Amino acid sequence: MAPTADSPETITDRPGRRVLLVVDSEQLAVTESVYGPGEHGPPPHVHHDHADGFLVVEGVLTFTFRAGTEKLAAPAGTFVLVPPDVVHSFENAGSVNARFFNFHAPPCGFGEYLRGRNPDFDQHDPPTDGGVDPTAVVAARLTQ
Numbered sequence: 057m058a059p060t061a062d063s064p065e066t067i068t069d070r071p072g073r074r075v076l077l078v079v080d081s082e083q084l085a086v087t088e089s090v091y092g093p094g095e096h097g098p099p100p101h102v103h104h105d106h107a108d109g110f111l112v113v114e115g116v117l118t119f120t121f122r123a124g125t126e127k128l129a130a131p132a133g134t135f136v137l138v139p140p141d142v143v144h145s146f147e148n149a150g151s152v153n154a155r156f157f158n159f160h161a162p163p164c165g166f167g168e169y170l171r172g173r174n175p176d177f178d179q180h181d182p183p184t185d186g187g188v189d190p191t192a193v194v195a196a197r198l199t200q
Contacts, residue, residue, distance in 0.1 A: 115154030
């Protein structure tokens with residue numbers, strides 16, 4: 057069953073982490089996540105064929121780039137766009153929940169990956185050369 061605006065698909069729901077698949081289309085995949093304090097996203101990785109975007113709506117999400125030497129704290133109201141081939145990871149390093157939306161465009165089968173049915177999803181180990189310079193990342197505070 058495809059997720060709808062009225063009934064997103066629950067991917068994970070456990071203490072400290074909830075992930076809902078909100079949109080799963082040919083053009084875009086969107087998840088809404090709540091990470092408790094200390095929750096980590098995937099290990100450092102790259103996407104070759106799509107951009108990975110994040111809109112933080114509560115708390116702070118901390119992004120790590122390259123070999124963990126470059127970090128960006130993104131508080132609520134921040135949009136972060138990670139272009140293809142930029143090594144990245146993220147976590148909630150704060151003391152309160154972080155709630156955020158994650159956008160994959162194009163999705164490259166992200167919904168099926170979350171369901172455990174797409175082992176060939178566009179997520180790869182960091183390249184030995186460190187990947188694209190993280191200055192290519194776009195981070196913007198949204199106005200209210």
